[in-house]
Amino acid sequence: MFEAEQQLITQRIMAYCSQQGLPVPVLQWTWIPFSGQWGISTSFFQIAADEARREGKKVNIPVRAQEIAQTIALFLGTPAGFERIEAVRGYLNLYFSTAEYTRRVIDTVLDQKEAFGRAHRRNERVMVEFSQPNTHKAFHVGHLRSAILGDVLCRILDSAGYDVVRTNYPGDIGLHVIKWLWNYMNYHKGERPEKDITHWMGDIYAEASRRLEENPEREAEVRALYARWDRRDPEVVSMWQETRQWSLDGFNAMYDLLDIHFDRYYFNSMVEHPGKEVVDELISKGIAIDGRPDEPVIVKIDELLGLKQEKYRVLVVLRSDNTALYATEDLALAKLKFNDYPDLVKSLYVVDVRQSLHFQQVFKTLEIAGYTWADRCQHIPYELVNLPGNVVMASREGTVVLLEDLIREATQRALEVVEQKNPELSSEQKLAIARAVGIGSIKYPMLSRDNTKTVTFDWQAALDFNGQASPYIQYAYVRAGSILRKAGNAVPGSRLPEFPLSPVEIELIDTISRVPNEILRAAEDYRPLNLANLAYDLARVFNDFYNQCPVLQADEPVRAVRLRLVAAARFTIGNVLGLLGITAPQAM
């Protein structure tokens, strides 16, 4: 928020250095550590080191850096907008003139409100594919990470100024679907899901797996059914369409609960045949080697690239019996996306880390085939959600926590707390709060650790609403709203705080002012974690403020400034929660 001042000072320092014959620095500004004061900081170690190297002298770098910092502090005096300047241990610290900057930060937030933190539009389109659930199967907590991560990535990219296409890619065909249909036709014909659709669909699939495991000889029936599907037997196709829709309805109900939405659906079944066309193209271009009917169609990527060490290895693009693989379909899907949106600057795939090699192979193959957009495809890998003891969630093993069960439990637990704390609210209000808290508690742990780290799910931790968790942040938001309500929701007009601010007030304003940059950083690195941390920092600092600085009881002009600060903090926390896909409730 202070780029203009920063740039001005950078220029003055650079001019001074070149005038004095010092190496011209590339200055990197950071905030000053050790809270309680507020400003920007840069160091001069690099200049001192460059100078020593240039002159071939052996000097004590920290001492020389401090000398330079001191001379520059003297040269700068106290620049406009700053209260104090100091040279400390090789660092130059510039402290903001608190009153002026406080007013600026608060005014900016209250002026922009819900838009605070959002960057200007870039007119650049990004596609994010995420979630990719399999129809005819259960949706468990392990599937949740892609959905939550992808959704939040979309929110962050949107806020950073990109036009985002939210894309889902359900696995609506494949052996799992045929197995399901086989079981349904033989044992459940005519049944329809009543409630908990996804749960019910998952049960029928699990039952199918069990039956086939107990009676392996019946696999032949499944193969026969797959053949009927391949012939597009009308009875099979219509049953597939109907049952597939049940799954999609079930997913939509869950996406609604989770506040996750899509602009565009690509289905696995859509790219089966186009995939085979891409394979033909690869063969005719001499990229793929056709070993059919005894061997599959393969692309020897390392060989094509002339790599000595194996890196991309060999990609199988079509089975020897002409049936499609994931790779077949992903080749076509990538093409389809750029066909539909030729202006994509990025085509992102939020898929678990085990498929890293697969995506590298697919993207590299497309590049070799001459598709210039191939380098705009990028896999965003994330680690799995496991159960304690490093147990992988797998429907077959029965080691799953179903999303529906988790949502129900978390909401129920939150409802108990609301009942106790706010018995006077209507049951609708209570349920809405319980939903917000319960869903937030499910989402936050998936966002507050790095994408590359495994999340271990356990019920106790998932239902613990204390500490660094979503309810803590939501509660800070509610408290801020509560103060404003008691003040009659009347936020005073802009003013300069002409009295000393307390350290917690300064820290709160400081943290608020960092939001716009943190959003850009999160978007650049595809890392929601930055914002999950920032949301918590905001809440923690606000709670400090809440406990130390009375607002309603304060005398003017302190009261007016604090009311404005509370309003600004509330918008900021609400906005960051929004980026995390977490609802900010009005009461708790």
Add this chain to the structure above:
RNA sequence: GCCCCUGUAGCGCAAUGGACAGAGCACCUGCCUUCUAAGCAGAUGGUUGUGGGUUCGAAUCCCACCAGGGGCGCCA
């Protein structure tokens, strides 16, 4: 055999190459007649897996090793 990820407090995690590695959970001691205690204050807790290197400066970058997880021709 080749490649990727992870290793930080008892536990699970955080930390733009920068100043003193930080919060949470658990444990202990306090704080509700005061803007909601889903909160706050205080106490305990560290050779950042090991050994080298680069750098003025390394948890962070490079190399080697150790430990755990994952991926490597017709699974998805």
